[in-house]
Amino acid sequence: IQHGLQFDSPLEINSVDYETALQKLRATFVTLEINSELRGCIGMLKAIRPLVDDVAYNAFSAAFKDPRFPALAVDEFDTLDIHISILTPAQPFPVNDEEDLLSQLIPEQDGLILQDGPYQSTFLPSVWESLSTPADFLSHLKQKAGLNPNYWSDTITFQRYQTFSFGMPVRELALEKT
Numbered sequence: 001i002q003h004g005l006q007f008d009s010p011l012e013i014n015s016v017d018y019e020t021a022l023q024k025l026r027a028t029f030v031t032l033e034i035n036s037e038l039r040g041c042i043g044m045l046k047a048i049r050p051l052v053d054d055v056a057y058n059a060f061s062a063a064f065k066d067p068r069f070p071a072l073a074v075d076e077f078d079t080l081d082i083h084i085s086i087l088t089p090a091q092p093f094p095v096n097d098e099e100d101l102l103s104q105l106i107p108e109q110d111g112l113i114l115q116d117g118p119y120q121s122t123f124l125p126s127v128w129e130s131l132s133t134p135a136d137f138l139s140h141l142k143q144k145a146g147l148n149p150n151y152w153s154d155t156i157t158f159q160r161y162q163t164f165s166f167g168m169p170v171r172e173l174a175l176e177k178t
Contacts, residue, residue, distance in 0.1 A: 001063045001082075001170075005074050010060035015050035026051040029124055030058040031083040031167070034076060040066040045090060045113060045122060045161075055084055083167030085124055087111065090159035098138070098152050105134040113159040114141050121145035125163050 003011040015023045028051065029043025040062035044054060059082070063072040072080075090113055095101040105112070108128045114121050121144040123137060131137045139149035 001059050001072065001077065001080070004060045004064050005072070005077060008064075011056050013050075013053045013056045015052050018050075018052045022052040023050045025049065026054060027087040027089075028054045028058055029085040029087070029163075030055060030062045031085065031124075031126070032062050032072070033081040033083070034079045036081075039076070039080065040069050040072070042066055043085070043087075043124075045087065047087075047089070051086065078171050080170040081167060082170060083126070083165060085126065085163040085165040088162045090161040093158040093160040095158060101158065102134040102138060105137065107132060107134065107137070109162055111161045111163060112137070112141060113161070114145055114156065115158075116145075116147070116151075116153055116156040119145040119147055124165075126165060 003009070025047040027044040027047045029041060031038070032040040042058045042061035042065065044058065047054075049057065065071075090111075093101075093104070093112070095104065109125055111125045112123055121141055123131075123141050123144070127140075128137065131140050142149050142151050
């Protein structure tokens with residue numbers, strides 16, 4: 001993000017310069033907040049890059065390319081809280097109906113991908129902090145996809161995943177500013 005503020009481009013990462021664990025293909029999301037309010041969130045649902053590359057790319061994208069927000073300004077940097085979520089591979093989550101889905105969702109643990117034709121959306125497990133019941137989680141996920149909160153069809157599908165997440169305020173990071 002600092003590199004993006006200085007050069008208006010993502011930091012180029014050579015993953016072989018990092019330990020083996022960071023070279024593994026992993027999907028990540030980077031979420032930015034200022035004063036506990038969302039400031040940007042971008043990620044991948046499928047692993048297509050080494051972990052270190054994916055985090056760098058998504059951090060830049062969350063700060064400067066999230067279409068819901070203007071590009072991050074220099075004076076916002078020190079107020080950021082950065083949260084990184086590393087996703088497990090998404091697994092099919094077959095359900096018979098909405099009631100079955102709601103009974104199987106595990107609050108605070110499950111991330112969910114909804115898909116029905118051209119409609120798709122996902123919520124990370126961290127969304128449970130603000131939508132604590134399975135019914136709220138699902139209805140908001142449908143709305144995020146552009147569907148009515150009461151929508152259901154025989155063609156709707158779900159995938160479930162978990163995350164390993166961590167984060168901290170930028171002001172607590174020991175980053176050398178140039």
